Every structure is written in structure tokens, then in C-alpha cells.
Amino acid sequence: MNWIELSIETPEEFVEPISSIFYRYGHGGVAVETKGGYNPDEGESLIPDARVTVKTYLPVNDSTKDRLLRIELAVRLIAHVAPISDLTERAICEQDWLETWKEHFHTLHIGKRLVIIPSWEKYSPKKKDIVITLDPEMAFGTGHHPTTRMCLEQLESLHKPHGDVLDLGCGSGILSIAAAKLGAQSVLGLDVDPTAIKTATNNVLKNNVSDRVRIYQGSLPHSSIRPNTYDLAVANISSKVISELADDLILATKDDGTIIVSGILVDNSQDVKNSLISAGAQIQDSTISGDWVTFIASVP
Numbered sequence: 001m002n003w004i005e006l007s008i009e010t011p012e013e014f015v016e017p018i019s020s021i022f023y024r025y026g027h028g029g030v031a032v033e034t035k036g037g038y039n040p041d042e043g044e045s046l047i048p049d050a051r052v053t054v055k056t057y058l059p060v061n062d063s064t065k066d067r068l069l070r071i072e073l074a075v076r077l078i079a080h081v082a083p084i085s086d087l088t089e090r091a092i093c094e095q096d097w098l099e100t101w102k103e104h105f106h107t108l109h110i111g112k113r114l115v116i117i118p119s120w121e122k123y124s125p126k127k128k129d130i131v132i133t134l135d136p137e138m139a140f141g142t143g144h145h146p147t148t149r150m151c152l153e154q155l156e157s158l159h160k161p162h163g164d165v166l167d168l169g170c171g172s173g174i175l176s177i178a179a180a181k182l183g184a185q186s187v188l189g190l191d192v193d194p195t196a197i198k199t200a201t202n203n204v205l206k207n208n209v210s211d212r213v214r215i216y217q218g219s220l221p222h223s224s225i226r227p228n229t230y231d232l233a234v235a236n237i238s239s240k241v242i243s244e245l246a247d248d249l250i251l252a253t254k255d256d257g258t259i260i261v262s263g264i265l266v267d268n269s270q271d272v273k274n275s276l277i278s279a280g281a282q283i284q285d286s287t288i289s290g291d292w293v294t295f296i297a298s299v300p
Contacts, residue, residue, distance in 0.1 A: 003092050004064065007055040008075065009085035012291060015052050016265050017078060020240050022056035025070040031055040032145075051085075057092075108143045111156040114178060116143040119206060130181050133206050134174060135199070141171035141236075146289035147262040151175055151236050154260045154287070154296060155182060163231030166190070166252055168245070169263075170215060173200030175234055180209040184232075187213040190222060220248035227251045234260040239268040243275035250279045253299045258284075262294040269293045 006026070010018055015032055022030045033053040058064050068089075075087050107123050108116040117123045119135040134142060141148055155178050165179040170189030179187045187209075189200055200215045216224060233253045235242055242249070242261050253259055259281060264272050266288060273283055273295065281297040288294075 002060040004058045004060060004068070005055060005090040005092050006058065006068075006071065006087060007053055007090070008087050009051045009053050011083065012052050012265075013267060014078065014082045014084060015054055016238060016240065016268060018054045018075070018084070020238060021071060021074040021078075022054065023238070023241075025067050025074070026056035026058055060091075105142055105144070110143055110149055111153045114143075114152055114156060116174070130178075132174060132177050132181065134172060134177075134203055135206065141174040143174060146292045147236050147264075147294065148174060150287050150289055150292070150294040151234055151260055151262050152178055154294060155179055155232075155234065158232070158258055158260070158296065164188075164229060166225070166230040166233040166249075168220065168233065168235040168249065169237040169241070170200050171196050171236075173203040173213070173215065175236065176200065176213050176215070177203060177207045177209055179232070179234075180212045181207070184212060188225070188230075189213065189215045190218055190220070191215075192217065192219050220245050220252065225252050228254050230254060230257060232258050232260070234262075236262040239264040239272045242272050246272075246275040246279040246281070250276070250281050250299055255299055257299045259297040259299065260294065261297070262292070264293050264295070266291050266293050269295075 008018060019030045019032065058067055072087060078084060105118050107121055110116065113128050113130045115125065115129045115131050117131055117133050119133050125131050143149055143152060155175065162183065162185050165184045165187045167176040167179065167187060167189040170176050170191045173189055176187045176189035191197055191200065194217060197215055197217045204210050204213045204215060230253050233249055235249060242264065249259060261272065276283065276295065276297050281299055283295055283297050285296040286293055
């Protein structure tokens with residue numbers, strides 16, 4: 001398949017609105033790139049006033065022209081109030097994109113036991129290791145982004161071994177697979193992006209957890225999800241979507257259940273916190289990595 005890569009440079013405070021536009025009108029996947037060798041996994045902070053590049057990918061098909069026009073209009077509106085760059089386009093082949101991506105995705109150790117291994121690399125696991133074999137393709141979620149890493153760390157420390165787990169915005173399926181390998185009785189992964197559904201389903205099969213993990217296309221509310229069902233819910237999306245779906249997310253979670261939410265910029269964290277509290281959750285803890293925050297909440 002051929003794709004169009006859209007990219008734009010923006011100040012950090014406008015990353016989230018642009019990402020929301022890309023999620024809404026694009027194909028679903030969004031990449032955020034910072035400059036200057038900034039590495040949040042090593043405790044480094046974003047350089048003050050540094051520009052951030054936000055990218056998304058559109059498949060070349062009958063809907064491309066309409067999607068592109070909508071994105072261009074929304075970006076022009078933001079440009080009236082923000083010093084963002086022009087939107088740039090680049091035609092790419094999916095295979096070229098995947099081969100380039102492989103150069104940057106290597107084996108990653110997270111928490112005490114989790115090991116994320118690209119499907120094309122070899123690794124000799126230690127006895128304690130919980131290994132996740134991953135081929136992200138065009139979907140978000142490798143463990144390298146601080147929001148995914150924080151979610152994995154929380155899953156490892158908070159997960160109830162025999163509980164039911166909801167993974168909202170499952171992307172590559174990395175969090176769904178981790179939950180299953182950490183002992184979940186059942187996991188339901190949801191994503192609005194059909195490419196993510198295909199990728200997550202393939203990764204579930206690669207990791208031999210298809211007996212406990214189901215991947216469905218869609219969001220909340222969902223016909224397959226009943227109220228008061230999940231012991232643990234995780235949503236690594238964006239502050240806007242989490243705030244909009246806070247009521248449905250809490251409704252799907254059992255009393256005394258736990259919710260992990262991430263994909264939230266620190267500047268927008270209070271809005272998410274308020275939405276969760278208004279929906280009936282209690283904030284128990286939070287973790288911060290660079291400009292990103294993860295909340296851990298409980299449902300009383």
C-alpha cells in the first residue's frame with residue numbers, strides 16, 4: 001500500500017490539538033518527535049522552547065482527498081493562534097516505512113520483568129523475563145514512548161493476576177498482551193483504527209495469548225462491554241479523548257477497580273483529573289516522565 005506522510009512542526013503546547021486533528025481525520029496513527037537527542041527514558045527533559053514534529057499517515061485510497069482537506073482546514077485554523085509550520089506531505093511506500101522503522105526499534109527492558117522484543121530480533125530470555133514479541137507495523141505502541149512505558153510499569157505493579165482487563169486505544173496490542181502475560185483472565189482491546197486492529201490481532205497470535213485476548217474495532221460505549229465488568233482499565237490515548245470518555249470508562253470498570261490513563265501532557269493534566277473525579281473516580285497516584293503524566297485512579 002502507498003501512504004502520504006503528513007508532518008508539521010509546532011511548539012510543545014500545541015502538540016495535543018494537532019495530534020487530535022490527525023487522530024480524527026487521519027488514519028489513526030500519530031508520531032511525536034522531539035529534537036536534540038532528548039531521551040525521557042534516561043530522565044532527560046525537553047529543551048525549553050524546542051520545536052516538536054507531529055506526523056501521521058494517510059493511506060492512498062478513495063477517502064484520501066477528503067481526509068487531507070479536513071486536516072488542512074483544521075491546521076489553518078490553529079495557525080491563526082500558534083506559530084506552527086506549514087503542513088508538509090511526502091509520498092511513501094509502506095514497505096519502505098517499515099524497513100526504516102526497524103532501524104530504530106530494538107529490544108527494550110521495562111520494569112522488573114517485561115522485555116519487548118521486535119519480531120525480527122533474537123533474544124535469549126532469562127528465567128524471570130516476561131517476553132512480548134512485537135511487530136508494530138503502522139500502529140502506535142512499542143514501549144519506547146514514555147506514555148506506553150509508564151502504562152507497562154503500572155500494569156506490572158498494579159495488575160490483578162486473575163482479573164478482567166480493558167485496553168482502550170490498544171494500538172499495536174502491547175498493553176493487552178502485557179496484561180495477559182502478567183496473568184489476566186481476559187483482556188479486551190479496543191481501537192478505532194482498522195490498521196491497529198489488524199496489527200494488534202497479529203501480535204496477539206505471535207504471543208500465543210489469543211485464548212485470553214480479544215481485539216475489537218470501536219470505542220466506548222461498545223455493544224460488547226457491559227457496565228461494571230473490568231477489574232482494570234487502561235487508556236493510553238490523549239487528554240481530550242480520556243476526558244470525553246471518562247464516564248464510559250468508569251462505567252465499564254468494577255467497583256473497587258483500577259483505571260490507568262496516559263497520553264496526557266502535563267499542561268493538560270488538571271483537566272483530565274477533573275473529568276475523572278467528576279465521573280466518580282478517585283485519583284490514587286500519578287507518574288511523570290518528561291512532559292507526560294499517567295494517572296492511576298480507583299472506582300469506589
